[in-house]
Amino acid sequence: MADAPANETQSPSGKSRRSLRPLTRLLPYLFRHKTMVAAAVAALFSAAVITLVLPAAVRRMIDFGFGADDPALVNSYFAVLIGVVCALATASSVRYFLVMWIGERVVADVRSDVFAHMTRLSPVFYDSAKSGEILSRLTADTTQIKAAFGSSASLAMRNLIMFLGAAVMMVVTSPRLSVIVLAAIPVILIPILGFGRQVRRRSRFAQDTLAEASAYASEMLGSVRTLQAFTHESRSAGRYADAVNAAFQAARQAIVARAALTGFAIMVIGASIVAVLWIGASDVFSGRITGGELSQFLLYSILAAGSLAALSEVWGELSQAAGAAERLSELLEIQPEIAAPENPVSLPETPRGEIVFQDVSFAYRNAEKMPVVRDLSLTISPGETVAVVGPSGAGKSTLFSLLMRFYDPVSGDIRLNGVALPDLDPEDLRRHIALVPQDTAIFGASIAENIAYGRPDASQEEVIAAAEAALAAPFIEKMSDGYDTIVGERGITLSGGQRQRIAIARAVLKHAPVLLLDEATSALDAESENLVQQALDRLMENRTTLVIAHRLATVLKADRIVVMENGRIVETGTHGELTAAGGLYAKLARLQFGAELDAETA
Numbered sequence: 001m002a003d004a005p006a007n008e009t010q011s012p013s014g015k016s017r018r019s020l021r022p023l024t025r026l027l028p029y030l031f032r033h034k035t036m037v038a039a040a041v042a043a044l045f046s047a048a049v050i051t052l053v054l055p056a057a058v059r060r061m062i063d064f065g066f067g068a069d070d071p072a073l074v075n076s077y078f079a080v081l082i083g084v085v086c087a088l089a090t091a092s093s094v095r096y097f098l099v100m101w102i103g104e105r106v107v108a109d110v111r112s113d114v115f116a117h118m119t120r121l122s123p124v125f126y127d128s129a130k131s132g133e134i135l136s137r138l139t140a141d142t143t144q145i146k147a148a149f150g151s152s153a154s155l156a157m158r159n160l161i162m163f164l165g166a167a168v169m170m171v172v173t174s175p176r177l178s179v180i181v182l183a184a185i186p187v188i189l190i191p192i193l194g195f196g197r198q199v200r201r202r203s204r205f206a207q208d209t210l211a212e213a214s215a216y217a218s219e220m221l222g223s224v225r226t227l228q229a230f231t232h233e234s235r236s237a238g239r240y241a242d243a244v245n246a247a248f249q250a251a252r253q254a255i256v257a258r259a260a261l262t263g264f265a266i267m268v269i270g271a272s273i274v275a276v277l278w279i280g281a282s283d284v285f286s287g288r289i290t291g292g293e294l295s296q297f298l299l300y301s302i303l304a305a306g307s308l309a310a311l312s313e314v315w316g317e318l319s320q321a322a323g324a325a326e327r328l329s330e331l332l333e334i335q336p337e338i339a340a341p342e343n344p345v346s347l348p349e350t351p352r353g354e355i356v357f358q359d360v361s362f363a364y365r366n367a368e369k370m371p372v373v374r375d376l377s378l379t380i381s382p383g384e385t386v387a388v389v390g391p392s393g394a395g396k397s398t399l400f401s402l403l404m405r406f407y408d409p410v411s412g413d414i415r416l417n418g419v420a421l422p423d424l425d426p427e428d429l430r431r432h433i434a435l436v437p438q439d440t441a442i443f444g445a446s447i448a449e450n451i452a453y454g455r456p457d458a459s460q461e462e463v464i465a466a467a468e469a470a471l472a473a474p475f476i477e478k479m480s481d482g483y484d485t486i487v488g489e490r491g492i493t494l495s496g497g498q499r500q501r502i503a504i505a506r507a508v509l510k511h512a513p514v515l516l517l518d519e520a521t522s523a524l525d526a527e528s529e530n531l532v533q534q535a536l537d538r539l540m541e542n543r544t545t546l547v548i549a550h551r552l553a554t555v556l557k558a559d560r561i562v563v564m565e566n567g568r569i570v571e572t573g574t575h576g577e578l579t580a581a582g583g584l585y586a587k588l589a590r591l592q593f594g595a596e597l598d599a600e601t602a
């Protein structure tokens with residue numbers, strides 16, 4: 001695709017094109033394995049040439065071998081023929097191995113690259129993309145590419161060589177008969193090209209539909225408990241079946257086009273061969289050509305016809321693969337909006353963790369008229385703990401996303417240790433921040449791997465120390481395999497409090513100078529709550545902490561409380577000051593911490 005690179009907010013669904021050009025986008029993957037490709041082409045070429053030699057050998061046998069009186073000569077013809085067959089077998093099997101190897105290799109490389117690319121796209125892209133759809137491109141579309149770069153490409157080349165070779169040999173054998181056969185070719189080729197276009201368009205549509213179905217399936221299976229709790233089984237199954245059926249209908253149309261194409265090609269080819277046989281037979285009678293020559297010509301025309309039929313099929317397959325390649329290229333061409341600058345400033349090994357927001361305004365791309373952060377200025381000194389409170393939707397979490405540079409502000413400036421975020425490599429920036437989100441993402445891996453997520457090279461001792469600091473060690477040690485216990489996908493086999501403590505251990509292990517903490521609102525039982533609180537207190541020590549506070553204990557301990565409403569800071573102060581002021585904070589505190597406050601003052 002030669003167009004300007006797509007940006008992350010553009011939908012990856014495509015514009016329709018009419019050629020095999022998307023496949024060329026994947027050619028560099030082929031060039032990575034030049035030796036194998038060269039060897040495959042050599043094997044392919046040999047097999048084709050040997051096949052082309054066969055009819056000539058057959059003719060010699062018919063015309064000279066059987067007519068000759070010398071049995072030794074006949075034997076030598078057969079011996080040569082066996083040699084030719086052996087060479088053909090070897091070349092074909094080498095060709096098969098190499099060609100399949102290339103197909104598998106290319107598809108593995110494409111998959112790795114697409115996945116690596118997807119992990120680098122910023123959240124802006126994922127705000128509108130569907131992960132299941134992307135997964136479908138990674139699996140279903142790449143499988144089609146495998147066929148194109150492996151078997152189809154090789155079939156195309158082999159048949160092209162065979163067709164050209166056979167055509168030349170036909171003309172050499174009998175120019176008169178060749179005219180009949182070769183005249184049929186344009187009659188076949190023109191519809192092939194037309195059909196190919198149709199096939200590509202329809203198969204792209206089928207793949208798009210299938211990807212949508214996969215997106216739906218992955219979302220539903222990802223929340224299967226909700227699905228069952230709301231007895232949505234039949235509805236979901238029905239909706240998926242409809243989507244799959246739509247993909248089937250689209251595929252069916254593509255198959256109809258291909259079937260018609262194949263039938264048409266065979267008919268035209270068969271008819272011209274019968275015509276050749278007819279005229280050829282009379283030529284043999286009149287002595288214009290020998291029986292052997294007619295046989296040779298027939299074999300060549302069958303070879304040519306077979307190649308042409310195969311080519312028509314391959315054209316269909318390549319067209320299909322072009323649709324898939326187009327869908328993959330679209331993904332590869334989306335440029336991450338948040339990328340490292342050319343010469344990033346690097347943060348010192350032990351940055352102090354000073355954070356400055358200066359007149360920051362921000363709106364999400366899909367709601368540009370609704371700023372979520374407005375002219376916000378806030379300076380947080382190294383080691384300070386700032387609690388952010390505010391009604392739901394005030395923009396508290398967005399502040400975190402901006403600081404981690406998941407999004408760039410529309411205007412204003414955010415700095416860490418005096419360096420503007422766009423001057424930093426986002427990876428470097430994020431290494432200096434530990435995030436404990438409200439909904440912790442736990443992965444289907446061992447507990448140890450989950451804790452070491454932010455520092456995979458951490459030693460077992462460090463992992464255990466982090467778990468101890470996060471007060472997670474006792475429950476981990478009670479598990480069947482301790483730190484090696486595999487937790488279910490998304491940590492489904494852990495309780496809420498356990499998940500939170502693993503998230504805290506993860507943050508402890510990261511040793512980052514800045515801590516972003518989104519306190520969970522979900523009510524834990526008193527004991528878990530207490531454990532989580534203690535673990536957090538330890539984590540906050542000696543770190544610059546920005547915490548979205550949902551607990552009274554947190555706001556009481558904070559050095560400063562910042563109250564947000566509609567994307568602005570409306571009040572700042574300590575709990576005592578703000579309660580005395582009787583503003584928004586006093587109202588929120590009464591609502592949120594009411595019972596706790598009463599207990600505190602009682």
Ligand SMILES: Nc1ncnc2c1ncn2[C@@H]1O[C@H](COP(=O)(O)OP(=O)(O)OP(=O)(O)O)[C@@H](O)[C@H]1O
Pocket residue numbers: 127364365366367372390391392393394395396397398399
């Ligand atoms: N990815 C997104 N795309 C578009 N709008 C978003 C996105 N994330 C949040 N918003 C909107 O931005 C506003 C602020 O959201 P944010 O999550 O920052 O609020 P919050 O103060 O953290 O709320 P809560 O306390 O409920 O978590 C909300 O109106 C929300 O609908």
